[in-house]
Amino acid sequence: MATLPRCLLLPLPLPLAVAVAVAWLLGVSRVAATVNQTCFELPVVILSPVSEPFPTKTCVTPAPPAIDCMKRNVDVNIEVIDHNDAARAHNFTWNCIEGPRTGVHRSTAHFRGQSSLRFKKNQLSVHLKAPAALVDGFPADRAYVLHGPWIDGSLIRNHLAHWLFRATGRYSPRSRHVVMFIRDPDGQLQYHGVYLLLEKITYDSVDRVGLAPLTPACQTDEQLSGGWAWQLNPLNFGVYSPNMVNDQYEVMFGAGERPVLMFPRPNALTPRMRDFFVNTTTGPMPRLFRYLFEGMKRPDELEQHIDLGSFVDYMLHSELSQNTDAYRRSTYFFKDRGQPINAGPVWDFNLAFGLGANKADWLFRPYSMWRRLTCNYKFVALIAKRWRELRASVWSDTALEQFIEQSAAPLRRQFARCVGTKRKGWASNALQCANVKPKVLFNEQIEKVRQAVTQRAHWMDANVAKLYMKIDPAPWNPATDLPQYNCAADGNDAGCLEDPERYINAAEIVMPPIRQPTPQNTTCGVVDAKTLDERDTPSIDPCWLSAGTYITDGSITPFCSGNGFCPPGPGAKCTCIRGKQPPTCGSLNIDVNDMDEGDGDVEEMTLQSDVAMQRWGSATYLALLTGGVLLLLLLVAGQRARNRRRRHHQSMLAEHDELRRAHPTTYGATD
Known part of the structure; x- marks a missing residue:
């Protein structure tokens, strides 16, 4: 047997x-x-x-x-x-x-x-x-x-x-x-x-995702509004990255980082398309960040910028999986023509489901954009409502x-x-x-x-309705134009703190329909190539094409073939250094038809070698190192002080013994 x-x-x-x-x-x-x-x-x-x-x-x-x-x-x-x-x-x-x-x-x-x-x-x-x-x-x-x-x-x-x-x-x-x-x-x-x-x-x-194609025939803002797709990941060699404007909105909610463009392909983009994406009045990311900064007292406008359902599902999925990289790496977004931004699809879960973050808390809290979304009453209500719907069916323990x-x-x-x-x-x-x-x-x-996924699900069962709160404006300086509570459209309504179920089940809390893929024959029409000017001719922009970042050679610049700099925003041109010539300041040995796709690959937990983790990790390492040295010095000083006290005490005892032997009848007597 x-x-x-x-x-x-x-x-x-x-x-x-x-x-x-x-x-x-x-x-x-x-x-x-x-x-x-x-x-x-x-x-x-x-x-x-x-x-x-x-x-x-x-x-x-x-x-x-x-x-x-x-x-x-x-x-x-x-x-x-x-x-x-x-x-x-x-x-x-x-x-x-x-x-x-x-x-x-x-x-x-x-x-x-x-x-x-x-x-x-x-x-x-x-x-x-x-x-x-x-x-x-x-x-x-x-x-x-x-x-x-x-x-x-x-x-x-x-x-x-x-x-x-x-x-x-x-x-x-x-x-x-x-x-x-x-x-x-x-x-x-x-x-x-x-x-x-x-x-x-x-x-x-x-x-797959299915976005409306962008072609040179796309000329109006409505036509240029999609399809776009991007992700958050390090700027490796060969990725294509929009030169976003680092204003106060982007710095607060985009962490000052440039995204990696996933769609359209780099060699399909025209200057008009690129300018649309990074322009602070038309680009989907700049418009969202400005709204999050200035518009939180107009809560119903959030749906003009994001697909609430997709962001809710992405957040619930990230929290359930306890993905260490959630919200900061291999984080994908897309925007179809005439539609708001969608979160997803999801990618890269090596450090998830118990192999990474295991804290009994929400993973989204360190990320300002996602934390800001929880100031919106519909978003918070949908988090609880959608979670319960999924747990009663496709995400049940069984x-x-x-x-x-x-x-x-x-x-x-x-x-x-x-x-x-x-x-x-x-x-x-x-x-x-x-x-x-x-x-x-x-x-x-x-x-x-x-165990990791079921225990996390049980924790979320108990905590998903506890995201209602009195909003503290202090952490948001200077973006402090906020409602007092995230209960309802009326930001002064505090009722959800005592009766959250009434607000979760309110009639206006409805999960939006799930977006369907767009067929590729959805075009902007046909245009005669002979009539196109320079702004409508596809080209590779050296201000977007990443040369990568190199610890071994800090003189290499991230863009302009590694030999120059670009200002942020529309119409940017390379300023070359080292005697290199514009417009590209040199060249990168890369086939634009096979450019790096921005591989969303996680690090082993002990490596911490991606850009964001290096920034956080180096600061934390220095703080821990400094604290460790100070602690060691304090321990050494404390031990030395104890040794001195011990020697002093022993010396005093020896002196007392000597006095006792010299004056046995009077030493230690009292009146």
């Missing part, structure tokens, strides 16, 4: 333990059917470089400014073996390396990420030459990501996060676990472990636990077949194993995720 593997032995609730045991035994019975180690229940993805191999960690990056050599694009053929439907039916067919392929696709691929670029398990971005559905359950498209969980030993954190956001009715990348091989230069297949195949966030398809177990089951069956190394076991890079960093038992990893 088969013995349950050690990796499955740990305390579990009885029903779950029984389910695990049954699933494993069923899996063992199938394994016994002469199936070898190169057959898998999960889909198999094989990347075969066509002419040159993927770069290695020993590659040499050119002198900055330059893209990291590890991100070099490689032509590949992608072979897929996927004989099972996306539901992963119980009676599946094995996907064997020697078996027939269900798809072969010509593609380019490159390693992606920031700190993860040099993890032992690489992340990859792939772009197919022709649209295709790589695996069952995905609509045909070109852009995908092969996410290799490394610090996430459960391998399901990103999978769970995207399912949660899709459950709200909004778009989030579809995902499926696969096993991945890369063919080496000798033609041998090298096993890289379990990956999560994801749709890449794109905007030109109704199967739904959460069922999805987690369904996601873990095929992984558990595979790892039962893993013959790993003695040191890492199921987590090693041997066939059928996970290839992850954590070594603790797989079921412990899954249980940690389950």
